[in-house]
Amino acid sequence: MKFLKCFMIAILILVLGYQNDAVSQEIKRPRKKQKKVIGLIPSLKSGHIRYIDAHMHLKAAKTGNKDKIDSATLNMLETMDKLGIQKCLLMPPPYTSDMPKTFDYRVLARISKMHPKRLGFIGGGGSLNIMIHQSVIDKQVSSELRKRFIAKAHEIAEAGAAGYGELAGTHFSFGPRHPFINVPTDHPLFLALADIAAINGLPIDIHMEAVPKNMPRPKGVGKPLVSPNPKELTENIKGLENLLAHNRKAKIVWAHVGWGHTGERSAALTRTLLKKHSNLYLGLKFHNHSRRETQLLLPNGKIRTDWLTLIGDYPDRFVLGSDQIFYDLNKMLSEKGAPWGAHHSRTIIDQLPQKLAQKIGVTNPEKVYKLK
Numbered sequence: 001m002k003f004l005k006c007f008m009i010a011i012l013i014l015v016l017g018y019q020n021d022a023v024s025q026e027i028k029r030p031r032k033k034q035k036k037v038i039g040l041i042p043s044l045k046s047g048h049i050r051y052i053d054a055h056m057h058l059k060a061a062k063t064g065n066k067d068k069i070d071s072a073t074l075n076m077l078e079t080m081d082k083l084g085i086q087k088c089l090l091m092p093p094p095y096t097s098d099m100p101k102t103f104d105y106r107v108l109a110r111i112s113k114m115h116p117k118r119l120g121f122i123g124g125g126g127s128l129n130i131m132i133h134q135s136v137i138d139k140q141v142s143s144e145l146r147k148r149f150i151a152k153a154h155e156i157a158e159a160g161a162a163g164y165g166e167l168a169g170t171h172f173s174f175g176p177r178h179p180f181i182n183v184p185t186d187h188p189l190f191l192a193l194a195d196i197a198a199i200n201g202l203p204i205d206i207h208m209e210a211v212p213k214n215m216p217r218p219k220g221v222g223k224p225l226v227s228p229n230p231k232e233l234t235e236n237i238k239g240l241e242n243l244l245a246h247n248r249k250a251k252i253v254w255a256h257v258g259w260g261h262t263g264e265r266s267a268a269l270t271r272t273l274l275k276k277h278s279n280l281y282l283g284l285k286f287h288n289h290s291r292r293e294t295q296l297l298l299p300n301g302k303i304r305t306d307w308l309t310l311i312g313d314y315p316d317r318f319v320l321g322s323d324q325i326f327y328d329l330n331k332m333l334s335e336k337g338a339p340w341g342a343h344h345s346r347t348i349i350d351q352l353p354q355k356l357a358q359k360i361g362v363t364n365p366e367k368v369y370k371l372k
Helices: 002-028 059-063 066-083 106-114 128-138 143-158 188-200 237-246 267-276 305-313 329-334 342-351 354-368
Strands: 051-058 085-090 119-121 164-168 204-207 252-257 280-284 318-320 324-326
Touching: 051 059, 051 066, 051 106, 051 252, 051 318, 051 342, 051 354, 059 066, 059 106, 059 324, 066 085, 066 106, 066 324, 066 342, 085 106, 106 119, 128 143, 128 164, 128 188, 143 188, 164 188, 164 252, 188 204, 188 237, 237 252, 237 267, 267 280, 267 305, 280 354, 305 354, 318 342, 318 354, 342 354
Parallel strands: 051 085, 051 324, 085 119, 164 204, 204 252, 252 280, 280 318
Antiparallel strands: none
């Protein structure tokens, strides 16, 4: 009997030992490697700022094709992951009434709601800009048009937009599908929008070549015999200043500073305007397709001293806006297209001192666009 009791205790110890070993192996067993989830920000090298890009375009949106839009969105999120972009703001380009396949904020709002931590949207390029452009053609702002314009501006704000844009003052044509646009930025509808923007606390994003005086069309801006760009350009800085002075509570973001085709958008001109107008903000962009004398970066990739000094002197007034365009994935690959704008923003932000980089890349866009 005593032997049987000892035998049973031994068996029990062996069973419990096996179970404990099994539990131990289960704890130690390595978990299966999780699949990469698109849209998560990867780990970057120490010191890299995960920044906000305040000016991007989703070109596939105009197709209305869900598969192409989803493919372009996937491409965009993957690019953001690679570059350490924590969030971007999508906006329609500045369309005119005679451009085919336009779109505005609705499709961008839908995509943004699917990725709220990564994407936001801005509206008006496919609606407000068309109305402004049409009024210039008609040479009048009818009461009916003004009413529609104001209603649409409030609608965009109520939809959750982070701003109004992309709107155009002076915009050159570089292809048959894009006309030359020239609207004074103190146009009555621009002034009306400034008042609405102030009420809703939203900025206005404006694309405008710098023309500080009447001047001939710069060389290289379209072929002389076929270009829709006029031979003579009309001064436009006074109009911008009138818009800025009209309502100081309206924030105006002059897009694409450090890029341009007149050679006149210099750090010196920008400094003068920043000093005079506290509600002026600048979106930094670089691309080789612009006049070298006013580019943000030198051929070696370093920020030009005059621009770097200006950014340091006005650290609260700059954001990053690459102007990157995303197509569906297949088209992007067929064009062998590395992101031609977005990666330059990473080059810019990595050259700034840590505190300044944090301001330009994160704090400023959060404040200007009221991002959560």
